Amino acid sequence: MTLESTSPTALEQPCDTCTRRRKPTIGLPRCEDSAERRFPLTPEGVAQLTERGFLIKMQENAASTIHYDDAKYVRAGVEIVPRSEALACDIVIYPATLSAPDARCMRRGAMLLTLLRGACADERTLRVLLDRHVIAIALDLIEDERGCTPFADILAEIDGRASIAIASSLLADSQRGKGILLGGVAGIVPCETLIIGSGIAACAAARSAMGLGATVRMFDNDVYSLRRASQELGPWVITSSLHPRTLANALRSADVLVVTPTSTPFTLHADAVATMKRGVLTFDLTTDADGSTFPSMTPVDLALASAVDASLQIDNRICYVHAGSAVARTAGMALTNTLLTLLDSIISSGEGASNVLKLHPGMQKATLTFFGKPIHQRIASMLHTRNVDISIFLTLS
Numbered sequence: 001m002t003l004e005s006t007s008p009t010a011l012e013q014p015c016d017t018c019t020r021r022r023k024p025t026i027g028l029p030r031c032e033d034s035a036e037r038r039f040p041l042t043p044e045g046v047a048q049l050t051e052r053g054f055l056i057k058m059q060e061n062a063a064s065t066i067h068y069d070d071a072k073y074v075r076a077g078v079e080i081v082p083r084s085e086a087l088a089c090d091i092v093i094y095p096a097t098l099s100a101p102d103a104r105c106m107r108r109g110a111m112l113l114t115l116l117r118g119a120c121a122d123e124r125t126l127r128v129l130l131d132r133h134v135i136a137i138a139l140d141l142i143e144d145e146r147g148c149t150p151f152a153d154i155l156a157e158i159d160g161r162a163s164i165a166i167a168s169s170l171l172a173d174s175q176r177g178k179g180i181l182l183g184g185v186a187g188i189v190p191c192e193t194l195i196i197g198s199g200i201a202a203c204a205a206a207r208s209a210m211g212l213g214a215t216v217r218m219f220d221n222d223v224y225s226l227r228r229a230s231q232e233l234g235p236w237v238i239t240s241s242l243h244p245r246t247l248a249n250a251l252r253s254a255d256v257l258v259v260t261p262t263s264t265p266f267t268l269h270a271d272a273v274a275t276m277k278r279g280v281l282t283f284d285l286t287t288d289a290d291g292s293t294f295p296s297m298t299p300v301d302l303a304l305a306s307a308v309d310a311s312l313q314i315d316n317r318i319c320y321v322h323a324g325s326a327v328a329r330t331a332g333m334a335l336t337n338t339l340l341t342l343l344d345s346i347i348s349s350g351e352g353a354s355n356v357l358k359l360h361p362g363m364q365k366a367t368l369t370f371f372g373k374p375i376h377q378r379i380a381s382m383l384h385t386r387n388v389d390i391s392i393f394l395t396l397s
Contacts (some may be wrong), residue, residue, distance in 0.1 A: 023055040024347060027089030028078075029102070030062035035303045036096035036118070037065040037328035038335065043072040045336035049343060050077035057081045057089055066329040091346070093339070095139070097121040103128035112136045113339075116378070117288060119368055123382055129369050130383075136368040138376070139335075142342065143362035150341075153200050154334045156285070159324040160204030160260065163283040164193070166302065166323060167256045168212055170281055176308060178279055182256070183213020190214050194250050197260030198222065198229040198239070201285050205258045206237050217250050222263050242266075251275055257282045259293050270296035273317055282319045289321040302326040358394050 026049065028041060039062065041049075046056050056078045060070060070080055086092070087105040097118040103125045106112065112129065116138040119126070129136055140152040164182075171177040171191065184190035193209040195202050198220040206216045210233070217238045220226050226239045240246050251257070251268075252275050259266055259282075266286075273296050284293045291299055298318045300311045303325035311318050324331050349356040357364050367375045373388040374380040380387035 023053055024091065025055045025057055025089035026343070027086040027092040028056065028058040028062050029083050029086045029092065029094055030059040031065065031094070031096045032099070032102075033096035033118075035301055035322065035325075037303050037325045038095055038331040039063045039066045039068075039328065040093045040095060040113075040332065040335045040339060042066070042333055042336045043068060043076040043078075045340055046073055046078055047076035048340060052344065053347060054343065055079070057086050059083045059086045062086075063332075066332040091343075094118075095335075098125050098129075100124040100128050103132065103134070106132055106134050108132050108134075110134055113139055113342075115140050116368075116376075120378055120382060126369070126374075126379060126383060130372050130374065133372045135370050137363060138366045138368055139339075139342075141366035141376075143365055145362070150338045151335070154338060155324055155331065156199065156201040156260075157204040158327060158331050158334060159285045160201035160206075160258070161208045162302075162323040162327045162330075163258050163285060163320070164205050164208035164212070164256070166308075166320065166326060167193075167258075167281045167283070170308070171255065176311070177281070181213075182209065191255035192217065192250075192253050193256045193258065194219070194254035195258045195260065196220070196242075196266050197262045198225040199260055199262075201260040202258070203229050203232060205260070205285075206233055209256070210236055214256070217254075219247055219250070220262055225263075248272065248275065252277070254280055256280070258285060259283065260285045261287055266293060268294055273297065276317075280317075282317070283323055284319050284321045285323060294319045303328075354394055357390070364390050364394070 050056060058073055058078045058080060060080055063073065074080065084105045087102055088107050091111045091113065092106060093113045095115045095118055112134050114136060119136055119138060140149065140155065142151055143149055168182040171180050171182055182191045191214050193214045193216045195205055195216065195218045198218055202218060206218060209216050218229060219240050219242050221242050223241065230237065230239050251272060255277065257280060282294065282297065286293055298314050298316055299321050300307050300318050301322050302320050303322045345360060346356050349359045357367065367390055368379050369375060370390055371393050374383055374385060375387055375390045377387045
């Protein structure tokens with residue numbers, strides 16, 4: 001046997017050529033605003049996100065408003081951390097108004113997922129977010145491939161259904177209401193529900209009211225939207241344009257009034273309010289619910305746990321706002337379903353916020369701040385400056 005036949009032969013060996021990719025972190029701080037009870041992620045949703053490669057950090061008792069304890073989140077893979085550490089994550093989900101000190105805790109260049117109403121509430125916070133180059137995105141402005149707004153639509157549907165559920169409960173209450181059923185019984189005329197608007201929230205309210213047996217009237221100036229609502233709901237809903245005399249007659253007989261967003265802002269002044277029934281239940285489901293719809297009424301925030309009890313002490317007419325926050329757990333489950341799709345698309349886009357926004361034009365329209373500049377016109381007007389076109393940054397990046 002020759003030497004060549006017995007000598008070892010060199011073979012190629014596999015070798016690691018790259019380091020392990022760092023897991024993106026999601027921060028869930030506890031909401032400090034008493035007017036916002038909706039928490040964005042349930043334990044079931046968190047478990048799916050951890051399986052997909054996210055590291056979730058949550059502040060202690062952050063989900064108490066939707067009646068989930070920390071133990072369920074820990075079993076789903078969540079790490080319970082101080083508030084400052086939850087705010088220092090790559091992506092922070094916080095639907096309420098962020099304070100300026102909290103904004104200073106955010107990592108430079110991080111992404112903040114919030115709601116437009118919460119983002120536009122504090123000018124000082126906006127300036128801190130710009131200084132730290134935080135990319136703030138309004139969830140309720142995000143559009144999908146079909147041009148729909150999934151977050152805004154599901155929250156509007158919850159608002160509509162919650163308003164009728166609360167109205168039915170209050171009407172049947174012998175102390176807070178009249179002790180009557182919304183739908184009545186045989187031989188008794190059912191209650192009348194008057195709905196302003198014909199969008200998603202209006203249709204959801206109308207569907208719930210009709211399901212309980214109430215008489216439903218729907219008013220809007222958009223005839224095409226009214227036609228779509230009528231086709232969807234069937235002939236049992238009475239539709240009409242906002243003619244002053246017709247509306248005045250409907251206001252006088254309504255037991256429940258629900259105002260939803262319309263193309264032209266709807267306002268009901270004191271003289272019209274005075275003609276309404278005593279004890280009529282009024283709900284303002286418009287986007288801002290800032291009191292401009294019913295300037296003569298006292299707003300009662302349903303996000304507060306004691307809001308309904310407090311309304312008993314108010315002598316003048318009241319208007320309930322933020323109906324969806326009264327069913328915070330349902331809202332949390334709905335937000336979770338939609339956030340799973342959004343966060344999936346974010347992680348699949350690769351590293352860098354520019355890549356995410358380039359690949360998802362619907363998120364560009366929802367961007368409020370980017371690279372230290374105000375992108376959304378409403379944010380720019382609050383800061384007394386001009387907004388910047390985000391496409392300029394995405395083209396150069």
